[in-house]
Amino acid sequence: MKIPIHLTHLGAESTVTGSCHLLQTRGLNILVDCGIAQGADTAIPMYRWPVRPDAIDFLFLTHAHIDHIGRVPELLQHGFAGEIICTHATRALLLPMLEDALHFTQLPMGREDKDRVLAALEKMSWGFEFQESFDLGKGIRFTLGRAGHILGSCWIRFDLPDGGSLVFSGDLGARNTPILADPDIPDPCDLLILESTYGDRCHEDRSRRIERLALVLKKALADRGKVLIPAFALGRTQEILYEIDRLFSDPGGPWGRSNTAIPVFIDTPLGLTITRIYFDLARFWDQEAKERLEQGDDPLDFDHLYGVATHTDHLKLLDVKGPAIIVAGSGMCTGGRIIDHLKACIDEPTTDILFIGYQAHGTPGREMLQFAGKNNGYVTLDGAPYTLRAAVHSLRGYSAHADQRGLLEWATAIQPRQVKLVHGQPGVKRTLTKLFQHNGLSTT
Secondary structure (H helix, E strand, O other), rough: OOOEEEEEEEEOOOOOOOEEEEEEEOOEEEEEEOOOOOOOOOOOOHHHHHOOOOOOEEEEEEOOOOOHHHHHHHHHHHOOOOOEEEEEEHHHHHHHHHHHHHHOOOOOOOOHHHHHHHHHHHHEEEEEEOOOEEEEEOOOEEEEEEEEEEEOOOOEEEEEEOOEEEOOOOOOOOOOOOOOOOOOOOOOOOOOEEEOOOOOOOOOOOOHHHHHHHHHHHHHHHOOEEEEOOOOOHHHHHHHHHHHHHHHOOOOOOOOOOOOOHHHHHHHHHHHHHHHHHOHHHHHOOOHHHHHHOOOOOOOOOOEEOOOOHHHHHHHHHHOOOEEEEEEEEOOOOOOHHHHHHHHHHOOOOOOEEEEHHHHHHHHHHHHHHHOOOOOOOOEEEEEEEOOOOOOOOOOHHHHOOOOHHHHHHHHOOOOOOEEEEOOOOOOHHHHHHHHOOOOOOEO
């Protein structure tokens, strides 16, 4: 069946960040995500878009990560006045994420401009329930389903009046992720627009990752050094807190209570804000997390966990001696407070840097991973070279994205007529395309 639509990828067609997709059908211009390209990735400038921002009727947001929402203020500046549609949890996370992003924007915006943008976002955005069908107009209906990537993340299904259907996966998460319910399976569709971030590899076994985390931390802290964990404020910070809480709180856990005196610092004001919002959104947690909370164990809090809110306290933390675990942004080490910590102790052999998320090409995080397991190297931070003597670790079991196996299983369960791969490097997409075709899935 040929779907009567025109689909234009304005970002992340052959890169991992900068997601932005234009769907045109029945006289409507529908934008799915509007994110910032990070690292060496690029996105199409708005003046080159096939339609002006003020001609876009709806903006759908799959989740609240900056590489999917970061250009929304720019979109508003260029005249977008339509409705913003997302899940209830994404709407709750949208404003704090963009308010933080506006501190670092290069857009020509003063304080009053930023306030107007945030006020407009609050009025224009609407939260919707999972797994309910809603009328968009002109005979088009949409459904949002759980994507399992971060709290509130969703896939989007559009059903057209002639019977055609398409699904945008957004960022698809892996099963058995702390706090998050597993991804829902959409009904069969004609076209599936599917992310492919890890389409060329399989993650480590997630069922044993807490044991691996315990082993890495034990080894790293044996020399009484610091463990630096670069983490995104949204999603990964809460996930690592959940796992550390299990290590510290479960008497029969792999770590037990012997190390509960080790301080853990959350050195990200945005991460602290998001963690509070996660707690307020506990109704959207998975069953395991809800049961822990009902039993009196807040999985996002534990003894010896400290929030570092002010810049003054951040500067004091730089002088704190180990052993200590410090979780700070940004997740790819492109800015934020993690940079100060790296500058302070990246040349110390007792320092351990633990990556728990994707590191885009062209970022300091990717640069450091290249030296994992090697003797010394040089990393560029704020334009200056720093000697890397710290140990570098990567726990791939913490990826928020589905791996090759997960993507194949999810797509196979849907049985789409055709799959269009996006949100991945060209080589990765080629590998996944061959696998899909081998398994009977038609790809464009």
